[in-house]
Amino acid sequence: MMYRVDLAVRVEDALAELPEEGRREVLEMIAAILVRRETWPVVGGWDVRFAARSWVAFTAYGDGIDVYDLGWAG
Incomplete structure (x- = not known):
């Protein structure tokens, strides 16, 4: 199944500066969040996931996620 990802404008700007x-x-x-649908919060809920030096905050929808913030400590 294909899911969608929406990036907030500030996320797009932050990615461009990294x-x-x-x-x-x-x-x-x-990408890892997107393919693990079973780990998403309930529809309308939010979560923050962490990697080695970064984090992503997102909201879940029935057909995808909306990434509204991120950070990188590199």
Whole structure:
């Protein structure tokens, strides 16, 4: 099944400012979240996931996620 990902404008801006390593880590984490539908919060709920040096905050919908914030400590 295909799911959608929406990125808030500030997330797009933050991704553009990250170095390649940070951008790759964040995008890999978003991809990992997306393919594990069973780990999403209930529809309308939110969650924060962490990787080695980054984090992503997102809201779940029936057909995908909306990433509204992220960070990278690299």
